[in-house]
Each structure stands twice: as structure tokens, then as C-alpha cells.
Amino acid sequence: MKNKFNLIIAVNLALLIMCSNAYPCTGITLKSKDGGFVVARTVEWALNDAQHNKILIVPRNKQFVGQTPEGYNGKKWKGDYGFVTLTAYGQPYGPDGLNEEGLYVGVYYLPEFAEYAIYDRAKAENSMSVGDLMQWMLSSFKTVDEIIANLKSVIVVNVDNKEFGGAALPFHFKIVDPSGNSKIIEIVNNGEVKIYDPYIGVITNSPTYDWHIINQRNYLSLSANPNSQMSFEDYNLKPLGGGSGLIGLPGDFTPPSRFVRAAAFTASCRPLETAMDAVFESFRILDNFNIPLGAIVPKDYLPTDIVSATQVTSASDLKNKVYYYHTMWNRQIRKIDLKAIDFATVKEQIIDDDESKTNSVKDVTPILN
Numbered sequence: 628m629k630n631k632f633n634l635i636i637a638v639n640l641a642l643l644i645m646c647s648n649a650y651p652c653t654g655i656t657l658k659s660k661d662g663g664f665v666v667a668r669t670v671e672w673a674l675n676d677a678q679h680n681k682i683l684i685v686p687r688n689k690q691f692v693g694q695t696p697e698g699y700n701g702k703k704w705k706g707d708y709g710f711v712t713l714t715a716y717g718q719p720y721g722p723d724g725l726n727e728e729g730l731y732v733g734v735y736y737l738p739e740f741a742e743y744a745i746y747d748r749a750k751a752e753n754s755m756s757v758g759d760l761m762q763w764m765l766s767s768f769k770t771v772d773e774i775i776a777n778l779k780s781v782i783v784v785n786v787d788n789k790e791f792g793g794a795a796l797p798f799h800f801k802i803v804d805p806s807g808n809s810k811i812i813e814i815v816n817n818g819e820v821k822i823y824d825p826y827i828g829v830i831t832n833s834p835t836y837d838w839h840i841i842n843q844r845n846y847l848s849l850s851a852n853p854n855s856q857m858s859f860e861d862y863n864l865k866p867l868g869g870g871s872g873l874i875g876l877p878g879d880f881t882p883p884s885r886f887v888r889a890a891a892f893t894a895s896c897r898p899l900e901t902a903m904d905a906v907f908e909s910f911r912i913l914d915n916f917n918i919p920l921g922a923i924v925p926k927d928y929l930p931t932d933i934v935s936a937t938q939v940t941s942a943s944d945l946k947n948k949v950y951y952y953h954t955m956w957n958r959q960i961r962k963i964d965l966k967a968i969d970f971a972t973v974k975e976q977i978i979d980d981d982e983s984k985t986n987s988v989k990d991v992t993p994i995l996n
Contacts, residue, residue: 651923651936652722652735653885653916654801655893656809656828657909663902664807666731666828667909667942669916670713670722673924676932677715679722679939680954682963682978685710687727687970691762693755694786696746701754702781706766709970711950711963713939714977718788720758722939727970728769729805729945732761734798736832737813741797744818746784756786757798757814764802771808775822783814801830805945811836829889832882839886846887849873851895880918888915902944906951909942910960956981 654668670679687709693701712724723733768774803809811823823836850872856865877884892912899905918936935955942951948965
């Protein structure tokens with residue numbers, strides 16, 4: 628009877644994952660006239676509250692040990708740079724992070740396509756989990772070119788992490804440095820590493836990145852320019868309001884549709900004078916990708932500990948080395964200024980600014996005398 632009950636739970640969890648498209652993250656990059664680059668993204672995890680709102684501060688010179696299916700017997704290294712990172716389920720890594728040199732690393736779900744290398748005990752000293760890869764990049768490098776040049780020195784293997792909500796961890800990566808240099812890294816076919824130039828800085832989820840680029844060809848006619856009026860015999864037809872050039876823009880929450888939509892909003896973004904302008908514009912653009920929990924999760928499987936599928940939205944100012952974010956619990960934008968942190972002396976610590984789990988509301992009601 629117990630085995631039957633466990634089977635029912637497993638089937639229900641699988642159904643939830645298949646039906647809910649539970650991990651629809653969307654990422655963009657905006658450039659400002661003052662030479663700034665802002666990398667922003669939404670974070671969704673519709674199974675339950677993954678505690679993405681908790682920020683980990685990691686000091687310089689930390690000693691790391693990579694994880695393999697056999698335990699913590701993988702690659703060992705000392706971090707040259709400190710960084711901040713979102714977390715997940717108390718793990719020392721999460722959806723994205725920014726290091727003290729302004730290098731950004733973001734992870735995005737890639738189910739059914741990401742395939743890490745088959746673990747070889749003889750190569751354990753160069754092996755690590757996908758979470759370790761994120762920490763290795765943030766702690767070891769300051770440019771995208773440095774990462775790409777050293778990527779072949781590590782082997783990413785699949786590690787079952789029961790603490791990560793019981794879900795598999797098939798990810799691909801977006802990396803960006805303050806110069807604007809950026810790459811997409813995908814690990815497929817049991818360890819084959821593929822690297823792509825981002826399409827105007829956009830990334831979502833499955834399928835693989837090359838597929839999304841091909842799919843963009845279906846939307847070449849999209850434009851911010853309105854359609855022209857047309858006459859048919861006695862009828863003179865004009866567009867109904869603004870935005871008629873974007874008719875046909877997909878509005879659903881699937882990864883292909885979000886990719887097309889994010890590309891359209893990035894391409895049509897207004898000129899931005901400063902990096903701070905780009906930060907606020909990135910939050911405005913990503914408001915179009917906020918997902919109400921009930922829109923992607925069947926009513927019978929709505930989790931009770933999460934108020935939204937979009938748990939966090941972040942924006943990393945690479946030029947000024949500032950990490951901004953707001954959460955499902957509190958929409959007020961908060962920031963961590965990495966320049967103000969002495970990563971040589973700071974203690975590893977968690978910042979949790981959502982302890983009250985209450986949105987800030989400012990009362991501006993006029994008071995009559």
C-alpha cells in the first residue's frame with residue numbers, strides 16, 4: 628500500500644511538471660549610451676517557494692570542491708573573485724549572480740535537451756555539478772573570453788541533488804561581462820559543449836538556442852511601425868490604435884513565444900542615456916513576462932507556499948557593479964552595491980529582505996485638517 632501511495636505521489640509530481648511548464652524564465656540585455664550593459668531576467672519556479680529571494684554573499688579566496696555522483700570529490704579550486712548570487716532551497720547557487728569584476732552568469736532551464744557528461748571516476752578531479760560550474764565561473768574569471776578559453780578544463784556531470792526541490796537540473800547559461808561580450812553555453816549529447824552568440828541578448832528555455840534563432844524567421848514582419856491604412860472600394864480602413872505593427876506577436880508563456888516577445892521588446896527599446904535608465908527599463912520590459920501562478924499550474928496542483936510563478940526579477944548593472952532585484956513578496960526594487968563590499972574580508976552570508984513577506988504600500992491619502 629505504501630509503495631502504491633508513493634507511486635501516486637510520483638505520478639502527480641510528474642504530471643505537475645509536464646502540465647505546468649514550471650520553469651519559464653526570460654532574460655534580456657539592454658545597452659545605454661554611457662557604455663553600460665544591464666542584464667535582466669525573471670525567475671519562475673512553479674513547484675513551490677524555492678527561496679530565490681535569499682541572496683548569498685561569497686567572499687574572495689573561498690575554497691571550493693566540486694560535487695560528483697560519488698560526493699564532494701570533484702574539482703578543487705580557490706576563488707579569485709567574490710560574488711553575489713540568488714539561491715535556491717538553501718543551496719550556494721541559484722538563477723543568476725554577479726561578481727566583483729562585473730561578470731554576470733545566469734542559468735536557465737533547458738529540459739529534454741541538456742545532457743551532461745557521463746561520470747568517469749578517473750576524471751573526478753576535473754568534474755563538477757552544474758551548480759558548481761556557475762560558482763566556478765563567477766569565482767574564477769572576470770571576462771567572457773577567459774571562461775570560454777578555460778571551459779574545456781572542466782567536465783560537468785549530472786548530480787542528483789535531492790535538496791533542490793526534487794527536480795532535475797538541466798540548465799543552459801548566459802554569460803556577460805562589462806564590455807558587453809556575451810555567450811550562451813549549452814551542454815548537450817552527454818557532455819558536448821555548444822557556444823552561441825546571443826540574439827540581441829535574449830534567452831528563454833527549451834528547445835536549444837539554434838532552434839530559437841531559426842524560429843525568429845517566422846516573425847520578420849514584426850515592427851514597431853503601425854500598419855498603413857488601406858482602401859477597399861468604398862471602405863477606408865485604418866489601424867485600430869497603436870501597436871498594429873506587432874500584430875501576430877505571440878502572447879503565451881511557452882519558451883518560443885517568450886523568446887520572440889523578448890526579442891521584439893528589446894529591439895524596439897527606446898534610447899537609454901544611462902545604465903540606471905537601462906535598469907528601470909529592463910524591469911518595465913520584464914513586467915510583460917510576469918506570470919500569475921494559476922496561468923501555468925492546474926488548479927488541482929496549485930502550491931500553497933507561493934503567491935506567484937514569477938518569484939524574482941533581477942537586473943545586473945555590469946558597468947557600475949550593482950545587483951538589483953524585486954520579489955513576489957515585495958515589489959520594491961532593492962540593490963546590492965558590490966563596489967561597497969570588501970570581498971577580501973566579508974563573511975559568507977545570506978541576505979533575506981523578505982522576512983515579513985509583505986509588499987510595501989505607501990499611503991498618500993490626503994489628510995484633511
